Amino acid sequence: SIWMASDISIDDQYLWVANRRLSMLVDFALEIADQLAKSDTELAYVAELRNWDKTEHCNGCGFSLDERFPTVEHKKFWARVFFDTARAVFDRKLGNQDIAFWQCSTIGDCYVVGRMLCYGVRRDSGSSWFPETINASEHTAFFDRIDTKL
Numbered sequence: 001s002i003w004m005a006s007d008i009s010i011d012d013q014y015l016w017v018a019n020r021r022l023s024m025l026v027d028f029a030l031e032i033a034d035q036l037a038k039s040d041t042e043l044a045y046v047a048e049l050r051n052w053d054k055t056e057h058c059n060g061c062g063f064s065l066d067e068r069f070p071t072v073e074h075k076k077f078w079a080r081v082f083f084d085t086a087r088a089v090f091d092r093k094l095g096n097q098d099i100a101f102w103q104c105s106t107i108g109d110c111y112v113v114g115r116m117l118c119y120g121v122r123r124d125s126g127s128s129w130f131p132e133t134i135n136a137s138e139h140t141a142f143f144d145r146i147d148t149k150l
Helices: 019-036 040-055 072-090 103-125 134-145
Strands: 005-010 013-018
Touching: 005 019, 005 103, 013 019, 013 103, 019 040, 019 072, 019 103, 040 072, 072 103, 072 134
Parallel strands: none
Antiparallel strands: 005 013
């Protein structure tokens, strides 16, 4: 049924999304991951998710972030991917640009997944880590230009 939902989860955190939304999030994340992956390790991460998408992904399936991205390094890479995917949707670089009603919720879903992955990194590594994203780079550049000292 097209009305079935999938859950994106880590520990006791869940984000319920429609099947089509999960498919869209994975497709968009793979597109951005193709652009961001630089090392052989990152390219392997992208290949792993693409293989899951082609062979295991089905309507109503769960998307456990710990299962899909089992290591801290996996989670770090995919956190950056999901945050930059949100930004690409915001910049109107992904998806159907003839309509806009889907964009806000897609940006929100990508951002929540990125935050869930950051939680997983902190949980597994004990460090308060945040990815170097497009938004983080722009934030740093903006505040480096202004004098914030009193």
